[in-house]
Amino acid sequence: MxxxxxxxxxxxxxxxVLGLALLWLFLMMLSGCAxxxxxxxxxxxxxxxxxxxxxxxxxxxxxxEGDTTSVISKNFSPSSVTTAKPADIQKTFGExxxxxxxxxxxxxxxxxxxxxxxxxxxSEKIAAIIQSCQQRGAISVSVSGHTDAxxxxxxxxxxxxxxxxxxxxxxxxxxxxxxxxxxxxxxxxNPAYPxxxxxxxxxNRRVVVIIH
Amino acid sequence: MKTSHHAFLMAVLISCAAQAAPxxxxxxxxxxxxxxxxERGNTTLPGIKGTALYRGDRIRTxxxxxxxxxxxxxxxxxxxxxxxxxxxxxxFDPKEGKFSLVMxxxxxxxxxxxxxxxxxxxxxxxxxxxxxTIAVRGTKLLINVEE
Numbered sequence: 001m002x003x004x005x006x007x008x009x010x011x012x013x014x015x016x017v018l019g020l021a022l023l024w025l026f027l028m029m030l031s032g033c034a035x036x037x038x039x040x041x042x043x044x045x046x047x048x049x050x051x052x053x054x055x056x057x058x059x060x061x062x063x064x065e066g067d068t069t070s071v072i073s074k075n076f077s078p079s080s081v082t083t084a085k086p087a088d089i090q091k092t093f094g095e096x097x098x099x100x101x102x103x104x105x106x107x108x109x110x111x112x113x114x115x116x117x118x119x120x121x122x123s124e125k126i127a128a129i130i131q132s133c134q135q136r137g138a139i140s141v142s143v144s145g146h147t148d149a150x151x152x153x154x155x156x157x158x159x160x161x162x163x164x165x166x167x168x169x170x171x172x173x174x175x176x177x178x179x180x181x182x183x184x185x186x187x188x189x190n191p192a193y194p195x196x197x198x199x200x201x202x203x204n205r206r207v208v209v210i211i212h
Numbered sequence: 213m214k215t216s217h218h219a220f221l222m223a224v225l226i227s228c229a230a231q232a233a234p235x236x237x238x239x240x241x242x243x244x245x246x247x248x249x250x251e252r253g254n255t256t257l258p259g260i261k262g263t264a265l266y267r268g269d270r271i272r273t274x275x276x277x278x279x280x281x282x283x284x285x286x287x288x289x290x291x292x293x294x295x296x297x298x299x300x301x302x303x304f305d306p307k308e309g310k311f312s313l314v315m316x317x318x319x320x321x322x323x324x325x326x327x328x329x330x331x332x333x334x335x336x337x338x339x340x341x342x343x344x345t346i347a348v349r350g351t352k353l354l355i356n357v358e359e
Contacts, residue, residue: 034319034358034359035358036343036344036355036357036358037355038341038344038346038353038354039353039354040351040352040353041352041353041354042352043325043326043352044325049326049330049349049350049352050348050349050350050351051348051351052346052347053344053345054344054345054347071343072343074342074344089354092321092354092356093321093323093354093356095278095321096278096321096322096323097290097323098278099243099245099279099290100243100280100288100323100325101243101288102242104282139240139242140240140284157307184307186306186307187306189306189307189309190306190328190332210286212242212282
């Protein structure tokens, strides 16, 4: 298609142009022109982010609640942004919205410095984690160890992993099915409070338990 | 020409090898109503609550059918009836700084709620429909792909 468009029009006879236009229309019909619509919504915290919808011919940016654009072919720009009506959203997406997984429940645990011993306050959260898993009928429990951006990566990661393994052990001792649990170390790559390299931040040295 | 093809192939092979093992679980089915199936390679599995998901899986809902999935970075995707979603690429490895999430919505209705990957590496997430690509900055999207 691009090759046809980039050919100087002056070299094409009227009949050729008409023929190409008809061919193009025919190809469009063959491709079905299935409409694809995208609507921006606030997330669970009420935060509205941003989305860019692109085809080979153009781009539209959605950045307000209810912003919507649609695409009928990769050879056309997405349509101008309009606002979706709540009634239309409910009609098309009611079923999808009803099946959305409930938000995860998250617990953050802290340790005595340099050890895999939970602080007294965090120890008490183990029972709450077990209770939450039972109430939700949890299908997955992710246990991730995190460090701050000081010290040797290798030592930090080992300690983060050891702490996460210790939390898994405590949860299994309290009766949680070990098959539901995945243990990982995020090292310094997923801080709760981002800092420059080399800055000590005790709130980043933690284990995060996420229950789905 | 041939040499450059070989170099390209090698690059593809190396980049494939560098990705997480395909055996890693990348998410689970959290909610389901009606019927849904998972197509994995040449096999088709019935979807039930708790079914593990892997990179490359194709999720297809029946009519009636609706399914809610959660990936390991907390990304959540729901599908309405007669919908097809493929999980083309996924990497969530904060320790190594490796992030990727590419999903293709082939037909049907979808709700997408972003997870940790978007926060840690916004450019790593791409949603695709048959004719468009969608870049996301931390939010929820509703997507309808008509047949």
